[in-house]
Amino acid sequence: MPALSPDEWGILLLSMKVSAVAILGVLPPAFALAWLLARREFPGKIVLDSLVHLPLVLPPVVTGWLLLIALGTNEPVGRFLQSAFGITFVFRWTGAALAAAVMALPLMVRAMRLSLEGVDRRLESAARTLGAGRWRTFAAVTLPLSANGVLAALVLGFARSVGEFGATITFASNIPGETQTLPLAIYSALQVPGAEWQVARLAGISVALSLAALVISEWLARRSGQQRGRHVL
Amino acid sequence: MPALSPDEWGILLLSMKVSAVAILGVLPPAFALAWLLARREFPGKIVLDSLVHLPLVLPPVVTGWLLLIALGTNEPVGRFLQSAFGITFVFRWTGAALAAAVMALPLMVRAMRLSLEGVDRRLESAARTLGAGRWRTFAAVTLPLSANGVLAALVLGFARSVGEFGATITFASNIPGETQTLPLAIYSALQVPGAEWQVARLAGISVALSLAALVISEWLARRSGQQRGRHVL
Amino acid sequence: QPTRTAPLVLAAASLQESMNAAADGWARKGHPRPRISFAASSALARQIEAGAPADVFVSADEQWMDEMQKKSLLRPRTRVSFLRNALVLVAPKASSTRLTIAKGMPLAKALGPNGRLAVADTSAVPAGIYAKQSLTALGAWSQVQSRLAPGESVRAALAMVSRGAAPLGIVYATDAKADPGVRIIGTFPERSHQPITYPVALIASSRNPEAEGFRRYLISAEGKAVFRGFGFGTR
Amino acid sequence: MSFDIAVALKRGTRRIECRVETGPGLTALFGPSGAGKTSLLDAVAGLLRPTEGRIEVAGHVLFDRRSRVDLRPEQRQCGYVFQDLRLFPHRTVAQNLRFGWNRRTDAVPGLSWDEALDFLGIAPLLDRMPATLSGGEAQRVAIGRALLSAPRFLLLDEPLASVDAGRREEVLRLIERIRDQLKLPILYVSHDRAEVERLADAIVPIG
Amino acid sequence: MSFDIAVALKRGTRRIECRVETGPGLTALFGPSGAGKTSLLDAVAGLLRPTEGRIEVAGHVLFDRRSRVDLRPEQRQCGYVFQDLRLFPHRTVAQNLRFGWNRRTDAVPGLSWDEALDFLGIAPLLDRMPATLSGGEAQRVAIGRALLSAPRFLLLDEPLASVDAGRREEVLRLIERIRDQLKLPILYVSHDRAEVERLADAIVPIG
């Protein structure tokens, strides 16, 4: 495969930016949701759970469309965000990041929830008797013990955002240099007869990107795994 | 919301069939992959891991297209399957199920892998000393102790298949009664200006379907959780 | 069992309503109602290439039909371009924008300071390609090239306008006509773009005896009348 | 009084009632398996909420159903050696030991780090992960972690169960020193008569 | 000979060499914490592969580096009471006890189910999940699970560490009966001198 063209570099860098911002931005709320779902019982829990799963269940185009309805510049919420904070999403790379974040959310929540459910609560109570309040217990015990899940969430979420198409194109449009991420470029290429080579190149770039993410995550997992060892008594 | 029309019932039932077959069919290989990735070290592990993530990273349309290239009746593999076993996927509900299965695979593998990594290996060795061979140990200890992950995989996978659009329409087309699942029907409705109401109804059905799956899974989780209790010593 | 003999028609997604109406008309004449799969023309063409057992292909542009023909996937002498469409400039219903479509029109100004022009992808989707041709011919392309909001399909572009996310958009006349949320500002001159035509053809591998009958119905006066009802031109 | 406890506990379907009223020094809880010794310690540590009663340790009320006092575990400043140890598996031995150390704003002229490691014989283990420790090593680390957290009182649940005879003598001497010099109130659970008789200022039968 | 063991083991960075050659009956392993007792039992059970040496129990070769014999754990038919118990957390006490029971095609005129439950005092616990057991209860269930699996020899790693004095007598009598009537070879780890002296036919110092 010959070297990337400047256009392809641009698309790749934009995709990386969008995915990275999406994943890092959605990580804290996703963890909070995972924690709520894993640890708390409250009325409406199943409703919250469904809401989290929604972007998975609906076709992405519908999700994009709902985002457009909710956050379009002519809609109340969108107008408010714009006038109060100067935030616009529509037609901006931030919109692409938001769409990617929303689509990645359910995967990330599930992965982290699964890990949190596996954390031995007895270790948390041990931390409490040693003088750690709720927050320190969380930061020093709960979070590191669910590091596996956080890492899995990052990988899954990143891969999902790198591949996100339907919601992005519907909500943020397909503007070269602003919102045209890899899948959108691939889609454009797919529409043209005989552009299979270009599709293959762009798909190759996507795969390379997420392979890199995987390698990094495996390396991190190995490091923390070595550190961790297994439960004792 | 008035009662479902016969057409809507048909679409719902088809979606359920496609998703159920997809998820149950892909569960065993997904578990096997999860096990390999969680437990074994082998050369090419990272390549296998990437392959599993592929459907997440590529835009669904590309995945559908790759399936089409691989399994079309004009292509070698597709021709072989057809002549040897009479299996065709293109334009069949089986094709929709295959597409859904492929798209759900990475999510399911990750969830189960995460649980498997959490299983205490010391309990497996205890089972071995009690005379259980590898298989019995797996069935009586490893599998039940990772039940949480299997359940999460089923829920995630089911939700993902219920929402699967791009790969399905590309690979299996959009044939009413055969491959027109809920997202494809939503897509068709979206093509008609002013059919927002119909889109909303179909989206509502999707959401209700996966809500039902969620409720069932929560119930199962609670049952097995009650049974399980937590680790001792 | 009528489904056995009903032909399978692959039709461009933008024909959703009209093609269904035509199939109903055909069914009323005592034939099994064709089964129709609506998707992007590109997706359908690739399915035909992969050996999908379909009978009739109705594409939203000539490009993919050419491709199929080149690969001998069409039954010879069955290809007919039977529908025409026009390209229009639309604005949200409530918008008061006025603009006469002509050479040198101040399109960028009409978009306002931040507005974007909703179109279908101008490098790939037929409606977008036509829009680019027209804008180029009218000398407006360089003004708006950086102000586009390309959607995944004409419908997406239409939705952006009718939701007010974009102040203007370029879509097919048939779409604009059907969407109460938008107002047609003007029609692009027919000569500013390649003719917008919809070809139909039989697929080479088709064995269904009903298929040719349905194709003939589509291109008959009766069939064309159905499509005219949805705003298509016929030829 | 060191311990002034009268509580009713519920564990699953079982209801357990305990009353402990003892003076300064080490109080041994002695009773058959399943009597509720661990449950009582959990209640004193704030990990199990009594259904009724009152817990007072060295003049501080930790729990009182009537006046709705219920200090959080981290406010009770106890040093608890759990029957099931509960070492943090993701931290080295040194990090485990240091976990409670930060509480050390101590007025109590406590035990120095080096002394404790020495008595417990765990100095060579500092860089190890808990999963690589032997049973007795893990138990000594658990004792160390509790002692080094500047506790105001100690809860020791069979702390010597898998400590070997040689080490046991060292650890017993350490506990005696804590009892006599630091004068921390201690609740001590053991099934070993000899151990209990040597250490205890009072023996309270449970169950 | 009951046990004829000469192995070198590697645990992390440590290398441990052991040699045990004893006649029938109960062999006690006695040694300081961290000496390698648990490691040796793991090797005999087939859970830790020696780097060198040979393991023979009651005339069966379980491991021989030279002739490349290495029976899988499930083929060795041992009854192993782990220092860390390892009850299956997802199975009730009864299901835990029955886990190895299915091996019972026994030529050995073993121990009956009811007798074992009686000696161990765990009959009332059958429907409970392990997480709800007290320390001593869990330990007795672990002993029961090992005994009821029709073993050809026993590996007991501090089986009485948290069993109370009353119960301890019962369990000791049970072990004596197994030693004398069933004539199963037993490797027994304990830090309790009195216990070891009462039970052991041979005492092997480790470390």
Ligand SMILES: Nc1ncnc2c1ncn2[C@@H]1O[C@H](COP(=O)(O)OP(=O)(O)OP(=O)(O)O)[C@@H](O)[C@H]1O
């Ligand atoms: N969830 C539960 N359901 C039913 N019974 C329970 C539950 N949790 C604990 N118990 C019972 O409560 C009793 C008290 O347990 P506890 O751990 O306090 O005993 P203990 O005195 O520490 O015993 P040991 O000396 O064996 O450690 C035990 O009989 C135990 O079986």
Ligand SMILES: Nc1ncnc2c1ncn2[C@@H]1O[C@H](COP(=O)(O)OP(=O)(O)OP(=O)(O)O)[C@@H](O)[C@H]1O
């Ligand atoms: N992964 C490891 N890395 C380094 N050392 C290890 C590792 N695993 C075990 N050890 C060491 O091997 C030694 C033997 O451990 P083992 O569990 O066999 O001791 P033990 O004789 O059973 O002691 P105890 O009576 O305390 O249970 C211990 O000193 C332990 O610290």
Ligand SMILES: [Mg+2]
């Ligand atoms: Mg206890």
Ligand SMILES: [Mg+2]
């Ligand atoms: Mg040991």
